Amino acid sequence: MAVNPPIFQIGAIQIVVLNDGIVHVDAGGPFGLTPRALYKNILMPDELNLIPMTLHSLLVRAAGKIILIDTGLGDKLNDKQRAVWALDQPGGGLIAELARQGVKPSQVDLVINTHLHADHCAGNTQFNADFTGIRPTFPNAEYVTQRREYNDATHPNERTRATYISLNYEPLVESGQMRLIDGDTEIVPGVLGVVMRGHTPAMMGIHFTDGHQHALFMSDLASYAIHFARLGWMTAYDVEPLETLESKRHWRQWALETNALLLFQHDPTLIAGRYVAESKIEPVTMITGA
Ligand SMILES: [Zn+2]
Numbered sequence: 001m002a003v004n005p006p007i008f009q010i011g012a013i014q015i016v017v018l019n020d021g022i023v024h025v026d027a028g029g030p031f032g033l034t035p036r037a038l039y040k041n042i043l044m045p046d047e048l049n050l051i052p053m054t055l056h057s058l059l060v061r062a063a064g065k066i067i068l069i070d071t072g073l074g075d076k077l078n079d080k081q082r083a084v085w086a087l088d089q090p091g092g093g094l095i096a097e098l099a100r101q102g103v104k105p106s107q108v109d110l111v112i113n114t115h116l117h118a119d120h121c122a123g124n125t126q127f128n129a130d131f132t133g134i135r136p137t138f139p140n141a142e143y144v145t146q147r148r149e150y151n152d153a154t155h156p157n158e159r160t161r162a163t164y165i166s167l168n169y170e171p172l173v174e175s176g177q178m179r180l181i182d183g184d185t186e187i188v189p190g191v192l193g194v195v196m197r198g199h200t201p202a203m204m205g206i207h208f209t210d211g212h213q214h215a216l217f218m219s220d221l222a223s224y225a226i227h228f229a230r231l232g233w234m235t236a237y238d239v240e241p242l243e244t245l246e247s248k249r250h251w252r253q254w255a256l257e258t259n260a261l262l263l264f265q266h267d268p269t270l271i272a273g274r275y276v277a278e279s280k281i282e283p284v285t286m287i288t289g290a
Pocket residue numbers: 117119120219220266
């Protein structure tokens with residue numbers, strides 16, 4: 001069943017947190033080397049050792065544009081893939097979530113992919129009506145991601161290739177609809193892509209600001225809030241875990257200094273909060289009004 005999504009306001013920028021669905025993954029993925037005795041107090045695995053991982057996307061209205069940040073798992077999955085992810089879509093998926101906000105796919109101006117793992121960009125594209133080819137889900141949008149991420153995705157190794165699925169991005173680059181950016185970039189005024197090395201070498205967080213207030217969409221720098229609260233807790237998915245550690249150290253200090261609103265992409269219980277002290281994140285439910 002669909003529920004009203006959290007909405008936050010940073011100056012004139014409106015951020016709506018959408019939910020493409022909930023996948024269930026082995027707890028060893030999100031918690032890596034962290035002992036079960038510690039993480040089970042945060043999130044108790046089920047009898048198959050699975051824990052829920054929410055797929056949040058952001059609908060952002062900024063600088064007169066309708067912007068979508070990450071696109072979830074999309075609708076190209078076959079039955080076997082849906083079973084592997086144990087995907088549950090109580091709200092009907094991202095397109096239904098957008099429709100409830102009054103947004104049609106054709107109205108989206110800009111799609112930003114924080115990185116190209118399948119759970120962040122598979123909704124970029126869909127099969128065309130007779131299943132003979134691929135078309136953009138958002139036909140009038142410009143798509144943006146980091147060039148380094150695209151190069152890593154198109155040249156994967158045995159460790160990284162499972163989650164890089166070329167149909168999610170290669171047709172968009174080949175048609176010229178996806179723009180590749182290099183490093184930290186203000187994509188539209190007040191919406192900045194910032195590279196946070198670790199989960200992948202060129203993963204981006206998204207920094208929203210009106211010059212006074214700040215929000216940060218963490219992507220997989222901290223998949224769950226606890227990953228930001230505890231520097232040493234990292235996911236087994238990170239390809240450069242010691243870089244994740246240093247990136248988190250940097251952005252925790254920034255979050256303290258700016259009192260930024262932090263948005264967590266995969267956390268099923270703590271969607272937004274503020275980092276206030278070592279191991280402590282205070283939840284924030286909603287900020288409305290400029
Ligand atoms: Zn992810």
